[in-house]
Amino acid sequence: MTRQLEIDGVSKRYGEIVALEGITFEVRAGEIFGLVGSNGAGKTTAMRIVLGVLAADAGAVRWDGRALGPDTRRKIGYMPEERGLYPRMKVAEQLVYLSRLHGMSAAAARASVDVWLERLAVAGRRDDDVIKLSLGNQQRVQLAAALVHDPEILVLDEPFSGLDPVAVDVMSGVLRNKAGSGVPVMFSSHQLDLVERLCDRVGIVRQGRMVAAGTVDELRAGGPEELIVTAPDAPPGWAAGLPGVTVVGQSNGSTRLSLVDGADDQAVLRAALATGPVHEFARSRPSLTDLFRHIVSAPAEGEPA
Amino acid sequence: MIWLIAGREIGTRLRSKAFRVATVVSVLILVGLALIAKLVGSGPSYQEVGITPAAAALTGSVTSTATAIKVDLHTHAVDEATGRAQVEDGKLDALLVTGTSPIQVVVKTDLDDGLQSVLQLVAQRTVLDQQVTELGGDPAKVAASIATAAVTVTPLTPPKNSNSQQLILGILTSVLIYMSLLLNGQAVAQGVVEEKTSRVVEIILATVRPWQLMVGKVLGLGAVGLIQVAVIALSGVAAGVATDAIDLHITAAFSTIAWLIVWFLLGYAAYSLAFAGVASLVSRQEEVAAVVTPVMMLLIVGYVIGISILPSNPDSGFVALLSLIPVFAPTLMPVRLALGVVPAWQAAVSLAGMIVVIPLLLWFASRIYSNAVLRSGARVRLRDAWRAA
Ligand SMILES: Nc1ncnc2c1ncn2[C@@H]1O[C@H](COP(=O)(O)OP(=O)(O)O)[C@@H](O)[C@H]1O
Ligand SMILES: [Mg+2]
Numbered sequence: 001m002t003r004q005l006e007i008d009g010v011s012k013r014y015g016e017i018v019a020l021e022g023i024t025f026e027v028r029a030g031e032i033f034g035l036v037g038s039n040g041a042g043k044t045t046a047m048r049i050v051l052g053v054l055a056a057d058a059g060a061v062r063w064d065g066r067a068l069g070p071d072t073r074r075k076i077g078y079m080p081e082e083r084g085l086y087p088r089m090k091v092a093e094q095l096v097y098l099s100r101l102h103g104m105s106a107a108a109a110r111a112s113v114d115v116w117l118e119r120l121a122v123a124g125r126r127d128d129d130v131i132k133l134s135l136g137n138q139q140r141v142q143l144a145a146a147l148v149h150d151p152e153i154l155v156l157d158e159p160f161s162g163l164d165p166v167a168v169d170v171m172s173g174v175l176r177n178k179a180g181s182g183v184p185v186m187f188s189s190h191q192l193d194l195v196e197r198l199c200d201r202v203g204i205v206r207q208g209r210m211v212a213a214g215t216v217d218e219l220r221a222g223g224p225e226e227l228i229v230t231a232p233d234a235p236p237g238w239a240a241g242l243p244g245v246t247v248v249g250q251s252n253g254s255t256r257l258s259l260v261d262g263a264d265d266q267a268v269l270r271a272a273l274a275t276g277p278v279h280e281f282a283r284s285r286p287s288l289t290d291l292f293r294h295i296v297s298a299p300a301e302g303e304p305a
Numbered sequence: 306m307i308w309l310i311a312g313r314e315i316g317t318r319l320r321s322k323a324f325r326v327a328t329v330v331s332v333l334i335l336v337g338l339a340l341i342a343k344l345v346g347s348g349p350s351y352q353e354v355g356i357t358p359a360a361a362a363l364t365g366s367v368t369s370t371a372t373a374i375k376v377d378l379h380t381h382a383v384d385e386a387t388g389r390a391q392v393e394d395g396k397l398d399a400l401l402v403t404g405t406s407p408i409q410v411v412v413k414t415d416l417d418d419g420l421q422s423v424l425q426l427v428a429q430r431t432v433l434d435q436q437v438t439e440l441g442g443d444p445a446k447v448a449a450s451i452a453t454a455a456v457t458v459t460p461l462t463p464p465k466n467s468n469s470q471q472l473i474l475g476i477l478t479s480v481l482i483y484m485s486l487l488l489n490g491q492a493v494a495q496g497v498v499e500e501k502t503s504r505v506v507e508i509i510l511a512t513v514r515p516w517q518l519m520v521g522k523v524l525g526l527g528a529v530g531l532i533q534v535a536v537i538a539l540s541g542v543a544a545g546v547a548t549d550a551i552d553l554h555i556t557a558a559f560s561t562i563a564w565l566i567v568w569f570l571l572g573y574a575a576y577s578l579a580f581a582g583v584a585s586l587v588s589r590q591e592e593v594a595a596v597v598t599p600v601m602m603l604l605i606v607g608y609v610i611g612i613s614i615l616p617s618n619p620d621s622g623f624v625a626l627l628s629l630i631p632v633f634a635p636t637l638m639p640v641r642l643a644l645g646v647v648p649a650w651q652a653a654v655s656l657a658g659m660i661v662v663i664p665l666l667l668w669f670a671s672r673i674y675s676n677a678v679l680r681s682g683a684r685v686r687l688r689d690a691w692r693a694a
Contacts, residue, residue: 080504082681087503
C-alpha cells in the first residue's frame with residue numbers, strides 16, 4: 001500500500017463557530033490533491049491542523065499509518081495562506097535559517113538554498129532584504145521556503161493566488177515534479193480550471209466537511225449529466241415545454257439542458273429537429289466549476305457526510 | 306532549535322543600527338561624565354599658599370599642621386610683590402607676609418575656612434613656642450609630646466558607610482539598569498510583534514512550539530543585552546578610574562558591576578517575559594505601546610522611587626521593603642547594593658523572590674503567547690488569551 005497522509009475525522013471549533021466537523025480525506029504519496037471550497041469552508045483550518053500550528057478538538061492526522069508528531073511535521077513543506085517572511089532579512093540567509101529550523105545542517109541548507117533560488121529564478125536577489133523584492137519575487141521566495149528543506153509532504157494554502165501566468169506555470173511544474181518524486185502534495189485553490197488540470201484527486205469542502213472527493217472524472221461522473229443541443233435555427237424557449245427538461249443555458253444556437261432521471265432524450269431530439277437542422281446532440285458531464293457550484297449551492301441538510 | 310532562534314536574534318540585533326547607536330551613545334555619555342567630573346574638579350582641591358622670605362620659617366609648621374588636620378595645600382616660596390600679583394590673578398589663594406605673630410595673610414577676597422584653621426593653629430603654635438622658650442623649655446619636646454595626644458572615638462551607631470563615590474555609582478547603576486531593562490524589554494516586544502505583523506510566525510510555528518520561539522527570542526536578545534550592559538558598565542568604571550572621578554577600591558567597583566549584571570539578568574528575564582507575553586496580544590507596531598505600558602509603569606515606578614529617595618536617604622526602610630518585592634527588586638536592589646546598604650539576608654530574600662517568580666512568568670507568558678501569537682488582526686484580550694488553552 002502506498003504511504004498516505006490521512007486526515008481522519010478532524011473537528012475544530014472557534015468558540016461558537018464550527019470550522020471543521022469531522023473532515024476526513026487522504027492524500028497519497030505521489031499524488032496532487034486539490035482542496036476546493038468557498039471561503040470559510042475550513043480549508044485553512046484543516047491545513048493548519050495538519051501542520052500542528054493549530055490543535056484539533058477531535059480526530060487524528062496520520063502519515064504512513066502513524067500519528068503525525070513534531071519530527072515528522074518538521075518534514076512538511078508549508079506555504080501558509082497569509083504569506084510571511086522576515087521583511088528585513090536577506091533572502092538566502094532567511095532560507096538557510098528556515099531550512100535549519102526544519103532540521104537541516106548548515107552546509108546542506110546552503111547548498112539547497114542555492115539550488116532552489118536558481119530553479120525559481122531569484123538567485124540574483126539572494127543578498128537583498130525580502131522587503132525590497134517585488135511581490136511576485138516574494139512569492140517565489142515563499143515557495144522556496146516551503147521547498148528548501150526537501151520536504152516529505154507538501155501542504156500549500158492557495159499557492160496560486162496572486163501569481164502571474166508565468167509563475168503559475170513555474171508553480172505547477174514544481175508541484176508535478178514533487179509529486180513525481182513520491183511526495184504527497186496537497187493544496188487549496190479557487191482557480192478550479194487549474195485544479196482540474198493539475199490534480200490527480202480533488203476534495204470539495206463545505207462547512208467543515210468533505211462533501212465529495214475523488215479524481216476529477218469520478219466527480220464529474222457523479223454530477224448531473226447535461227445534454228448539449230446545437231440547432232442554429234431554434235427560437236429561444238424551444239425546449240421550455242418538454243417534460244423533465246430544464247434549460248441551463250443557451251448561446252450561439254447551442255442549448256444546454258439538464259434532464260431528470262428517466263426523461264426522454266429522444267423527445268428532445270425530435271423537438272430540436274422540428275426547428276431546423278441539428279448540428280450537435282451530445283451528453284456532457286459538467287465541468288468542475290459547474291459541479292462545484294452545484295454542490296456548494298445545494299441545501300445544507302440531506303447532503304452526504 | 307531554541308539556540309538557532311536565539312542565534313538569529315543575536316545576529317539581527319548586533320546588526321541593528323538603533324542598537325549600536327544606543328550602546329555607543331551610552332558609553333560616550335559615561336566617559337563624558339567622568340571627564341566633566343575631572344574638569345570641574347570635584348576631586349580634592351588644593352589651597353595654593355605663597356610664603357614670602359619673611360615668613361619662610363613657618364613653611365614646615367604650615368605643612369605639618371595642614372596634614373594633621375587634613376587640609377590639602379601646596380606651599381610656594383615667592384617674593385612679596387610677585388605673591389601679591391599672583392593672589393590678585395587667582396594663582397595663589399593666600400600669601401603669608403610675616404613669620405611672627407600676628408601672622409599677616411593677604412587674600413583676594415576672603416580666607417578659606419580650612420586654611421584659616423591651619424594658620425590659626427600655626428599662629429598659636431608660634432606664640433606657644435615663644436612662651437615655652439621664655440620659660441626655659443624646649444619647644445620641640447613640647448611639640449613632640451603634644452603630637453602623641455590622641456582622642457579615642459567610640460561610635461554608638463555605626464556610621465553610614467555610603468560615601469559620595471558610592472552615591473555616584475548608585476545613581477549610575479540605577480540609570481543603567483533601568484535603561485537596559487527598558488530598551489531590551491522593548492526590543493523583545495517589538496520582535497514579537499514584528500513576527501506577527503509580517504506573519505512569518507506561522508511558518509516558524511510549523512517547525513517549533515510557540516514557547517520555544519518566545520524563549521529563543523528572549524535568550525538571544527538577552528545575550529546581546531548582557532554584553533551591552535557589561536560593556537557600558539566596564540567602560541564607565543574604567544573611565545571613572547582613569548580620570549580619578551571614582552577612586553573606589555577595585556574590588557568594590559567590580560562587585561558593583563557583578564551585582565549589576567546579576568540583577569540585569571534577573572530583571573531582564575522577568576520583564577522580557579512579561580513584555581513578550583503582552584506584545585503577543587497585538588498585531589501592529591502602533592499598538593505595542595498600549596499593551597506594554599502597564600509593564601513599563603512597574604519599571605518606571607521602581608526607577609523613580611530609587612532615584613528620588615535613595616540618594617538622600619539610602620537607608621530608607623520603605624525602599625528596602627520594596628526592593629525585596631520581585632516587581633521592584635530589579636530596579637532597586639542593584640542600586641542599594643551599589644550604595645553598600647544591603648544586609649546579606651535582604652539580598653538573599655530578593656534573589657530568592659526572583660528565582661521563584663521567573664519560572665512562574667515563563668509559564669504565564671508562554672501560555673498567553675501560545676494562544677495569542679497566531680491570532681492576527683484585532684487586539685486579543687488578555688483574558689481570552691489566558692482561557693483559550
Ligand atoms: N482564528 C479564528 N478565530 C475564529 N474563527 C476562525 C478563526 N480562523 C478561522 N475561523 C473561522 O473558521 C471557519 C473556517 O475558516 P478557514 O479555515 O479559514 O476557511 P477557508 O480557508 O476554507 O476559507 C470560518 O468560518 C472562519 O471564519
Ligand atoms: Mg483559507
